[in-house]
Amino acid sequence: MEIKIFVPLVSDKTKATKRFIKAILKEFGGYTVIKAKGYWLNPETNKTEIDKIEVFEILLVNHREDTQAIIENELKKLKIALAQKSILYSINGEPFFIE
Numbered sequence: 001m002e003i004k005i006f007v008p009l010v011s012d013k014t015k016a017t018k019r020f021i022k023a024i025l026k027e028f029g030g031y032t033v034i035k036a037k038g039y040w041l042n043p044e045t046n047k048t049e050i051d052k053i054e055v056f057e058i059l060l061v062n063h064r065e066d067t068q069a070i071i072e073n074e075l076k077k078l079k080i081a082l083a084q085k086s087i088l089y090s091i092n093g094e095p096f097f098i099e
Contacts, residue, residue: 003058003071005089006038008051008082016081023074024056032057067091072098 007017024031038051060067071089075098079087086099 001060001063001067001092003056003060003067003089003091005056005058005071005075006087007054007056007078008038008084008087009035009054010082016078019081020074020078024058027070027074028058028060030058068096072096 007020010017021031034055034057036053036055038053040049040051041047042049064070068091071091075087075089078084079098086097089096089098
Protein backbone atom coordinates (compact mmCIF):
# COMPACT_ATOMS: atom_id res chain seq x y z
CA MET A 1 0.00 0.00 0.00
CA GLU A 2 1.33 3.43 -0.98
CA ILE A 3 0.07 6.47 0.91
CA LYS A 4 0.88 10.08 0.02
CA ILE A 5 -0.14 12.96 2.24
CA PHE A 6 0.15 16.55 1.03
CA VAL A 7 0.75 18.87 3.99
CA PRO A 8 0.99 22.66 3.58
CA LEU A 9 4.04 24.29 5.15
CA VAL A 10 2.68 26.80 7.65
CA SER A 11 5.55 28.26 9.66
CA ASP A 12 3.56 29.24 12.74
CA LYS A 13 1.99 25.78 13.11
CA THR A 14 5.07 23.57 13.42
CA LYS A 15 3.80 22.10 16.71
CA ALA A 16 0.78 20.60 14.94
CA THR A 17 2.95 19.19 12.17
CA LYS A 18 5.35 17.67 14.72
CA ARG A 19 2.40 16.01 16.50
CA PHE A 20 1.23 14.63 13.14
CA ILE A 21 4.71 13.26 12.37
CA LYS A 22 4.90 11.60 15.80
CA ALA A 23 1.53 9.91 15.21
CA ILE A 24 2.58 8.70 11.74
CA LEU A 25 5.80 7.23 13.12
CA LYS A 26 3.93 5.49 15.93
CA GLU A 27 1.31 3.97 13.63
CA PHE A 28 3.38 3.12 10.56
CA GLY A 29 7.02 3.05 11.65
CA GLY A 30 8.39 5.54 9.15
CA TYR A 31 7.89 7.77 6.13
CA THR A 32 9.74 9.75 3.48
CA VAL A 33 9.11 13.47 3.09
CA ILE A 34 9.62 15.51 -0.06
CA LYS A 35 9.43 19.31 -0.13
CA ALA A 36 7.46 20.60 -3.10
CA LYS A 37 5.17 23.32 -4.41
CA GLY A 38 1.46 22.79 -4.99
CA TYR A 39 -0.44 24.76 -7.61
CA TRP A 40 -4.22 25.07 -7.62
CA LEU A 41 -6.88 27.29 -9.14
CA ASN A 42 -8.70 29.40 -6.57
CA PRO A 43 -12.39 29.23 -7.57
CA GLU A 44 -13.16 32.52 -5.79
CA THR A 45 -10.51 34.60 -7.59
CA ASN A 46 -9.90 32.39 -10.65
CA LYS A 47 -6.16 32.86 -10.01
CA THR A 48 -3.44 30.27 -9.57
CA GLU A 49 -2.38 29.80 -5.95
CA ILE A 50 1.02 28.38 -5.02
CA ASP A 51 1.61 26.63 -1.72
CA LYS A 52 4.80 25.22 -0.29
CA ILE A 53 4.06 21.69 0.82
CA GLU A 54 5.61 18.54 2.17
CA VAL A 55 4.60 15.23 0.64
CA PHE A 56 4.73 12.41 3.17
CA GLU A 57 5.12 9.02 1.52
CA ILE A 58 4.38 5.87 3.45
CA LEU A 59 4.84 2.40 1.99
CA LEU A 60 3.22 -0.47 3.83
CA VAL A 61 3.81 -4.11 2.99
CA ASN A 62 1.40 -5.36 5.62
CA HIS A 63 -1.33 -2.89 6.40
CA ARG A 64 -4.15 -3.06 8.90
CA GLU A 65 -7.79 -2.73 7.90
CA ASP A 66 -8.05 0.53 9.85
CA THR A 67 -5.13 2.23 8.05
CA GLN A 68 -7.31 4.71 6.18
CA ALA A 69 -9.33 5.53 9.31
CA ILE A 70 -6.11 6.24 11.23
CA ILE A 71 -4.85 8.56 8.47
CA GLU A 72 -8.17 10.40 8.25
CA ASN A 73 -8.34 10.86 12.02
CA GLU A 74 -4.85 12.36 12.16
CA LEU A 75 -5.46 14.57 9.12
CA LYS A 76 -8.71 15.95 10.54
CA LYS A 77 -6.78 17.15 13.59
CA LEU A 78 -3.99 18.57 11.42
CA LYS A 79 -6.44 20.37 9.10
CA ILE A 80 -8.01 22.16 12.05
CA ALA A 81 -4.64 23.04 13.62
CA LEU A 82 -3.31 24.42 10.31
CA ALA A 83 -6.58 26.26 9.55
CA GLN A 84 -6.85 24.62 6.12
CA LYS A 85 -10.02 24.21 4.06
CA SER A 86 -8.87 20.74 3.03
CA ILE A 87 -5.93 18.36 2.99
CA LEU A 88 -5.27 15.92 0.15
CA TYR A 89 -4.01 12.39 0.53
CA SER A 90 -3.94 9.37 -1.74
CA ILE A 91 -3.90 5.62 -1.29
CA ASN A 92 -2.46 3.64 -4.19
CA GLY A 93 -2.98 6.67 -6.44
CA GLU A 94 -6.65 7.23 -5.51
CA PRO A 95 -7.13 10.79 -4.17
CA PHE A 96 -9.13 11.68 -1.05
CA PHE A 97 -9.79 15.06 0.54
CA ILE A 98 -10.26 15.82 4.22
CA GLU A 99 -12.71 18.73 4.13
